[in-house]
Structures are given as C-alpha cells and as structure tokens.
Amino acid sequence: MNAPLALQAHEVAALTAPAALLRFITCGSVDDGKSTLIGRLLYDTGAVPEDQLAALHGDSRRFGTQGDALDLALLVDGLAAEREQGITIDVAYRYFSTPRRAFIVADTPGHEQYTRNMATGASGAELAIILVDARKGVLAQTRRHSFIVSMVGVRRVVVAINKMDLVGFDEGVFNAIAESYRAATRHLGFDEIVFIPVSALRGDNIASLSADTPWYAGRALIDHLETVDVTPAAADPLALRMPVQWVNRPNAQFRGFSGTIANGAARIGQDVKILPSGLRTRISGIVTAAGDRAEAQQDEAVTLVLEDEVDASRGDVIVAAQDITPVARVFDGRLLWMSERAASGQGLILQQGMSTANAAITVRTQIDVNTFAERPSETLPVNGIGRVRVRAEKPLVMATYAQDRVLGAFILIDRLTNETVALGVIDEVNPVDLLASGGAQSQARPDLWRRLLAPADDTPETLAEAVSWRIVSALVVCALAAVLTQSAVVALLAGVADFIVRLLLRAAHRDVFRRVTALRQVDPDQISDGGGI
Amino acid sequence: MIQLTHLQKLEAEAIHIIREVAATCENPVLLYSIGKDSAVLLHLAMKAFAPGKPPFPLLHVDTTWKFREMIAFRDARIAELGLELLVHVNEEGRAAGVNPFASGSRLHTDVMKTQALRQALDKYKFDAAFGGARRDEERSRAKERIFSLRTPEHRWDPKSQRPEPWRLFNTRKRPGESFRVFPLSNWTEADVWDYVALEKIPVVPLYFAKPRPVVARDGMLIMRDDDRMELRAGEEIEMRSVRFRTLGCYPLTGAVESTAATLPEIIAEMRSSRVSERQGRLIDHDGGASMEQKKQEGYF
Numbered sequence: 125m126n127a128p129l130a131l132q133a134h135e136v137a138a139l140t141a142p143a144a145l146l147r148f149i150t151c152g153s154v155d156d157g158k159s160t161l162i163g164r165l166l167y168d169t170g171a172v173p174e175d176q177l178a179a180l181h182g183d184s185r186r187f188g189t190q191g192d193a194l195d196l197a198l199l200v201d202g203l204a205a206e207r208e209q210g211i212t213i214d215v216a217y218r219y220f221s222t223p224r225r226a227f228i229v230a231d232t233p234g235h236e237q238y239t240r241n242m243a244t245g246a247s248g249a250e251l252a253i254i255l256v257d258a259r260k261g262v263l264a265q266t267r268r269h270s271f272i273v274s275m276v277g278v279r280r281v282v283v284a285i286n287k288m289d290l291v292g293f294d295e296g297v298f299n300a301i302a303e304s305y306r307a308a309t310r311h312l313g314f315d316e317i318v319f320i321p322v323s324a325l326r327g328d329n330i331a332s333l334s335a336d337t338p339w340y341a342g343r344a345l346i347d348h349l350e351t352v353d354v355t356p357a358a359a360d361p362l363a364l365r366m367p368v369q370w371v372n373r374p375n376a377q378f379r380g381f382s383g384t385i386a387n388g389a390a391r392i393g394q395d396v397k398i399l400p401s402g403l404r405t406r407i408s409g410i411v412t413a414a415g416d417r418a419e420a421q422q423d424e425a426v427t428l429v430l431e432d433e434v435d436a437s438r439g440d441v442i443v444a445a446q447d448i449t450p451v452a453r454v455f456d457g458r459l460l461w462m463s464e465r466a467a468s469g470q471g472l473i474l475q476q477g478m479s480t481a482n483a484a485i486t487v488r489t490q491i492d493v494n495t496f497a498e499r500p501s502e503t504l505p506v507n508g509i510g511r512v513r514v515r516a517e518k519p520l521v522m523a524t525y526a527q528d529r530v531l532g533a534f535i536l537i538d539r540l541t542n543e544t545v546a547l548g549v550i551d552e553v554n555p556v557d558l559l560a561s562g563g564a565q566s567q568a569r570p571d572l573w574r575r576l577l578a579p580a581d582d583t584p585e586t587l588a589e590a591v592s593w594r595i596v597s598a599l600v601v602c603a604l605a606a607v608l609t610q611s612a613v614v615a616l617l618a619g620v621a622d623f624i625v626r627l628l629l630r631a632a633h634r635d636v637f638r639r640v641t642a643l644r645q646v647d648p649d650q651i652s653d654g655g656g657i
Numbered sequence: 658m659i660q661l662t663h664l665q666k667l668e669a670e671a672i673h674i675i676r677e678v679a680a681t682c683e684n685p686v687l688l689y690s691i692g693k694d695s696a697v698l699l700h701l702a703m704k705a706f707a708p709g710k711p712p713f714p715l716l717h718v719d720t721t722w723k724f725r726e727m728i729a730f731r732d733a734r735i736a737e738l739g740l741e742l743l744v745h746v747n748e749e750g751r752a753a754g755v756n757p758f759a760s761g762s763r764l765h766t767d768v769m770k771t772q773a774l775r776q777a778l779d780k781y782k783f784d785a786a787f788g789g790a791r792r793d794e795e796r797s798r799a800k801e802r803i804f805s806l807r808t809p810e811h812r813w814d815p816k817s818q819r820p821e822p823w824r825l826f827n828t829r830k831r832p833g834e835s836f837r838v839f840p841l842s843n844w845t846e847a848d849v850w851d852y853v854a855l856e857k858i859p860v861v862p863l864y865f866a867k868p869r870p871v872v873a874r875d876g877m878l879i880m881r882d883d884d885r886m887e888l889r890a891g892e893e894i895e896m897r898s899v900r901f902r903t904l905g906c907y908p909l910t911g912a913v914e915s916t917a918a919t920l921p922e923i924i925a926e927m928r929s930s931r932v933s934e935r936q937g938r939l940i941d942h943d944g945g946a947s948m949e950q951k952k953q954e955g956y957f
Contacts (some may be wrong), residue, residue, distance in 0.1 A: 144662070144663050145663040145666055173930070214800045214815065214818065215800070216799040216800045217792045217799055217800075217842070217843065218792075218793075218799060219792070219793045219843075219845045221845075221847070226663050226845075226848075228843055240820050241820065243820070243822065244820040244821060244822045247822035247823045248822075248823065276822070355660065369673070369676050369677065369680055370676045370679055370680045372706060372709055373709075374706070374708060374709025374710065375709070378708060378709070380708075382676055382705070382706075383676075384669060384672075384673045384824075411707065411708060412704065412707060413703055413704040413707035413708075414704075421661070423661055423666065423669055424661065424665070424669050425668075425669040425670075425672035425673050425676070425705070427707070438680055462820060473829070475825055475827065476825075478680075529823070530823070530824075533822070533823045533825065534825070535820075535822060535825045535827060537827050537829060542827070542829040542830060542831065543819070544819045544820050544827045547820065547822040547825075
C-alpha cells in the first residue's frame with residue numbers, strides 16, 4: 125500500500141529547506157488595482173493553470189473591464205456577488221511559488237466598509253504591499269491601511285505605486301508620492317519601506333524591470349518578495365511560553381499538555397512553571413507521533429509531559445521558570461471595532477491566547493486614521509479604531525503585543541449573537557491581585573499573601589497604601605486595648621488579631637462579593653469605577 | 658533559532674486547528690473521502706493526538722460509485738490504524754436508482770453527496786466536520802474561512818463569515834449550527850504531494866500510473882471500474898497507461914494519460930503541468946459560479 129519508491133536524499137533536502145514561505149497582504153483603495161496586481165503575480169509566476177486561463181477568457185468578455193484583453197483581476201475576484209459589483213468584498217487567499225520561495229497572499233478589500241477583512245488578512249502577514257494609484261497619490265485609505273497594518277505588527281512595507289503608465293512613467297510623480305507616504309507614516313514604526321513604480325496591468329517592474337523606468341534603481345516586485353528577509357528577531361534562548369490548548373489523556377498512564385509554542389523553545393529537563401497558578405515543575409518529555417524529541421521550537425505544535433502531577437488546563441500557559449509574564453484581569457489596548465452595532469461595554473467575551481472570559485470594555489479614545497490624532501470618545505462605530513480598557517472576569521496570562529504576538533492579541537465576541545465584534549492588541553497589562561508571576565514563593569499557595577493584602581485592581585502604590593493602613597489600624601487597636609485593659613500582652617494580642625482577622629474577613633468578603641456580582645454578570649470593577657453604568 | 662520549513666509551518670498550523678476543534682466542539686467528525694487530501698488530514702489528526710488516537714470518528718459519505726480500489730484502501734487503512742469509521746449512504750437515493758449515468762452528474766452529486774452528507778451530519782448530530790478542502794482548489798474556496806459556520810440547514814453564507822485574525826478562532830455557535838473546518842486551507846496541491854512523500858503517507862494506488870481499462874467519453878478518459886457502466890454505441894475499452902489527479906465517483910472522474918508511477922515522478926509531472934487538478938471533475942463546470950452555489954446549498 126505504500127507509495128512506490130521513496131524520495132532521494134536530494135529531494136528530501138529540497139523539501140526540508142528552511143523558511144521558504146512568505147505570507148503577505150495586499151491593500152489599497154478601491155480601484156487601485158489590487159486584484160489586477162495579484163492576478164498579475166499569479167500569471168507571471170505561472171500559477172494560473174490552462175483550464176482556469178480558458179475560463180478567464182470567457183469571464184473577461186462577460187464581466188471584464190479591459191475590453192477583449194484578459195482581465196487578470198477576475199482570477200481573484202472569486203465570489204459571484206463581487207464579480208457583479210466589481211469589488212473584492214472578502215479576504216481571499218492565493219498561493220503561488222517561484223523556485224526561491226512559496227507565497228501565501230491575502231488579497232484584502234479596499235472599500236472602507238470591509239476594513240475588518242483587511243485587518244484580518246494583515247494579522248497573519250509578514251509583509252504588506254500597499255497600492256497607491258500614481259494619479260491619486262496618498263489617500264485617506266492609504267493612511268488607514270498603513271495604520272492597521274502597523275497596529276497588527278507588520279514591520280515591512282512595499283509601496284507599489286501603480287498605474288505608472290497613466291502618468292507617463294514620470295519619476296517626479298513617483299518621488300513625490302514616496303516622499304508624502306514617508307511623511308504620512310513617520311510615526312507608524314515600520315522597519316522598512318520599499319517603493320516600487322509598477323503597472324500591474326502591463327506588468328512593468330513586476331516579474332522583471334521595466335524599460336520605461338530607467339531611473340528606477342531598485343528591484344522588480346517579485347525579486348524583492350523572493351529575497352526580503354522577514355526572519356523575526358532572535359528570541360531569548362531561555363524563553364518558553366506555550367498556552368495549553370488541549371490536555372491529552374488517552375489513558376491513565378499518560379498525561380500531556382498539547383499546544384503551539386508561542387515563544388522561545390522547549391527542552392527536556394527545562395524548569396518551567398504553570399501560569400496563573402505559579403506551580404513549578406520540569407519538562408520530562410516532548411512527545412510526537414514520530415517519537416520523543418529533546419527540543420521543540422517556536423510555532424511548533426507539540427505535546428509536553430511534565431515531571432510532577434501538576435494541574436493545568438486549557439488556557440493556562442507553561443512558561444520558563446524565570447519568565448515574568450504577568451497574570452492580570454485588566455489591560456489597555458487598541459482595537460478595531462467590527463460590528464455594525466456601536467461599541468458598548470457589556471455582554472462581551474474576551475478570547476486571548478487559549479482563554480476565554482466574560483469581559484467589559486471602556487472606550488477611552490477614538491483614533492482618526494487619517495491624521496492619527498486621538499480624541500476622547502465613549503464608543504466606536506463599525507471600522508472605528510480606538511484605545512480601550514478591557515476588564516476580564518477572571519485573571520488571564522497576558523503580555524503586550526510587542527512582547528508576544530500570541531498572548532498579546534485578542535478578539536471580542538458578542539455573548540448573545542456570537543459575532544466576532546472586535547480584534548485588538550494589548551499595549552499595557554495591569555497586574556492584579558491574584559499573582560505576579562515573577563514572585564511565586566511557595567509551591568502550594570504562592571499567591572496567598574498577595575491575595576490577602578491587595579485590593580482589587582492593584583498597583584504598587586495602592587498595595588503599599590493598603591499594607592500601611594492595615595499596620596496603622598492594628599496599632600490603633602493595640603493602643604486602645606492597652607488603654608482599656610492596662611495589659612501589654614492583651615494589647616499586643618488584640619493588635620495582631622486585628623491585623624490577621626481583618627485580612628481574612630476582607631478576603632472572604634471579596635470572594636463572596638465577586639461571586640454575587642458574577643451571578644449578575646456585571647464586572648465588579650465597573651461598579652467601583654462607576655464607569656459604564 | 659532554527660527556522661521551521663514551509664511544510665513544518667503548514668503542519669503545525671493544521672495540527673493547531675485540529676486540536677482547537679477537539680478542545681472546543683462537542684461532537685466532531687473527520688470527513689474521510691479516501692483521496693490524498695484526506696490521507697494527509699488523517700495523518701495530521703494522528704499526529705495531533707499522539708500517543709493517543711483522534712478523539713472523534715471518521716465519516717465516509719459513500720455515493721456507491723467510488724472506485725473499488727478506494728474502498729479496499731479505505732478498509733485496510735482504517736483497520737491498520739484501529740479507528741472508528743462510519744459509512745453513510747443516502748438510502749432514499751439508492752432506492753430511487755439515482756446514478757451518474759441516468760440522473761446526470763448534477764443530480765447524482767446533489768442527492769448522493771450533498772444530501773447524503775447532510776443526512777449523516779443530522780443523524781449523528783455532529784457539530785464540527787473536518788474536510789480536506791484547500792483554498793487553492795477553486796475560486797470560491799479561496800474566500801472560505803478555516804472555521805466555516807453553517808446554519809442548522811447547513812447553508813453557507815459567504816457574506817457573513819467571521820473574521821479570523823491571528824489564530825483566534827471564534828468557535829461559539831448556537832444549537833443546531835455547525836462548523837466545517839479546513840485544516841489544509843493554506844496547503845497547495847504541491848504541498849500535499851511533497852508532504853505525502855516526506856512523511857511516507859500511504860495513498861490509493863490509483864494516483865500512480867499503470868495500464869487501466871478506459872473509455873473515451875465527453876472529452877474525458879473514464880475508467881470502467883465495473884459493469885454498471887454500459888458502453889455506448891461505438892465506444893471501446895482500451896488499455897492505456899493512466900493515473901488520477903483527484904479521486905471521486907469513477908464515472909465522473911477523468912483519468913490523465915501518464916507514465917508517472919512513483920511519487921517523485923508524480924511530483925515532477927504536477928510541477929510541469931499547466932492544468933489544474935479539478936479539471937478532471939465534471940461537477941465544477943456547470944456554470945461560472947457553480948461551486949459557490951453548491952456550497953451555499955450544503956456541498957462540502
């Protein structure tokens with residue numbers, strides 16, 4: 125039943141060459157020619173099979189906008205509805221390859237109404253091609269797309285200045301647009317912006333350099349895509365973060381924790397801890413179908429076996445022992461609101477890492493994506509981007525998006541309709557009462573003292589203040605007892621008792637209070653703030 | 658840091674998706690259609706849950722017109738892996754005598770495949786069904802999500818698909834709703850064959866060229882797999898060296914003339930081919946938006 129003849133050694137080597145895959149996104153305004161560009165890339169790299177090409181000839185006559193000529197945009201405008209409307213309404217994924225690299229392209233909608241589809245396509249991309257119509261220059265949509273692309277962490281941009289044939293391949297036009305784009309996106313933190321003058325329709329500077337742009341000293345688009353270096357910055361060799369996705373218990377003898385390594389690498393014998401609990405243990409096995417491994421790295425889907433019988437479930441994160449990823453219920457971030465109903469604070473589910481939790485949001489500001497200016501706002505319209513504070517009902521292991529692309533990203537889901545209403549990134553984490561992951565002290569209840577001492581939603585200042593107040597109040601009780609009983613021993617006991625009993629009562633009260641408010645599905649912090657009510 | 662290869666990245670993504678379904682859906686099933694994509698999907702499911710087995714059964718929707726070699730391969734493979742396989746046939750369709758010849762490819766596919774799949778999903782109340790479809794296969798697939806939500810009536814609404822940023826899949830659904838899940842969304846035909854070769858995954862021998870009895874009909878080479886296929890006047894059975902790029906119902910699946918009898922030969926042939934793999938499938942060509950329409954009606 126096995127396949128006849130195995131691969132030769134050199135064939136295996138070719139298939140196991142590293143990192144020959146680039147995921148990129150194309151975005152631009154309506155009619156900038158995105159679909160034509162992707163059609164051109166597919167056509168020029170020989171990715172369009174003959175039968176599809178024959179179908180394209182028929183389609184070009186029926187729906188095309190290029191007369192009798194081939195309308196390459198029709199190769200990628202796949203859904204009947206959008207072929208009729210002539211616009212790309214949904215993100216479409218396309219695949220092509222050259223001898224040097226394989227490519228996955230997200231072709232994303234230009235129309236403002238479909239910004240959410242664009243953001244989705246950008247979230248998985250290592251590079252963005254932003255199309256600018258040479259006749260129109262940098263538009264509001266260009267800035268909007270650049271902003272979204274930068275928000276979801278794309279650091280390399282190609283600005284394809286398209287329809288150069290319609291401006292006579294004028295170098296001055298090209299330079300002016302490049303200059304205005306640089307100025308407009310100065311604050312977006314791109315690592316690299318490459319400008320290429322192209323005509324997607326005619327193929328200028330796509331597969332090869334055009335004779336009409338002798339002044340252009342750079343590379344053709346495909347050449348650039350084949351060679352651009354998108355290797356992520358080397359991770360800390362001691363780092364490991366793996367959200368537990370699934371607990372694998374096929375029988376009583378085996379218990380493994382399956383997940384995709386978000387950051388760093390896992391090694392046999394490595395000291396780890398489980399967040400949020402803070403329990404420490406060690407990796408005793410990395411199990412795969414093809415046998416045990418000594419090591420596994422970032423982005424691999426693995427199953428880890430731990431030395432001790434520790435408790436971990438979906439949503440927990442296995443991290444290196446020295447990792448300081450915080451556990452928190454509250455964070456500040458930026459999000460793109462994707463629902464037709466305006467953003468409101470309640471009735472949401474936060475999905476982050478492998479966790480979900482009931483959550484409430486408070487909108488702080490809305491960001492004008494044309495000027496990148498921020499103004500205070502309490503809500504966001506569909507396709508609006510703003511700064512928000514998100515409060516989850518339970519503590520989650522979270523990081524900023526700059527630190528961790530997995531634990532720093534989130535979506536919000538409407539609890540009633542199940543609609544995905546927002547996507548966002550975490551900018552700042554607010555550590556809470558339950559646990560600071562760096563300070564786990566004991567195996568059993570590492571968070572006990574912190575939990576007793578800290579008020580909800582704490583910061584170092586409020587924590588210090590709370591401790592100081594408790595000491596002062598205990599001293600007052602001690603002094604009162606001394607005056608009333610005239611006994612130093614009784615006074616001391618009263619003071620100590622006050623200190624301990626109050627803490628326990630407070631903790632007990634907080635737990636009960638939370639349970640009651642959780643029943644009402646209202647975030648307790650929302651009440652103490654008075655926000656959103 | 659050593660970089661993962663292209664295939665390792667695709668593998669990790671697929672395993673992540675498969676585990677996500679196991680973790681968040683109550684009653685998943687893997688649609689096993691015996692072809693190379695299903696072979697890869699099954700292999701990935703075995704990997705995802707090792708050392709255990711996939712915590713869901715396999716389902717084969719049998720139109721009763723599959724190649725005999727496919728059925729033999731299926732039974733041998735399932736026995737070898739020790740998995741649970743459910744086979745469903747649309748008995749009403751069989752009783753009514755629906756077949757690719759008398760009923761036409763369209764009605765046959767609708768009744769014996771699309772309706773049969775819906776019957777099976779309803780019968781076992783599956784809330785998530787894995788499929789081996791890839792986005793590079795056909796235009797409307799290019800826009801389908803990895804987690805594709807279906808109404809209780811199994812309809813797909815291309816206009817209200819959920820955004821899937823990063824790997825944050827919203828797997829919440831209402832009672833009766835279900836997901837079609839496509840872990841191989843980002844794979845191409847070349848990736849599938851490369852992976853089959855690299856991982857030594859068994860596939861149906863029909864993919865490899867050898868002399869087979871074929872009939873030229875409607876511009877295709879049809880392999881006469883049993884005597885239910887009656888010859889038309891003037892038709893003759895010839896022995897030709899052929900193989901199949903995709904596998905479906907034998908009367909609807911065109912063979913290609915080829916001498917590629919090994920995996921490296923198949924891979925070389927595919928890379929130099931200028932014709933898409935679904936070209937041999939009759940059902941894709943019934944009008945411009947044919948596949949999109951079938952999907953809205955509940956086709957996989």
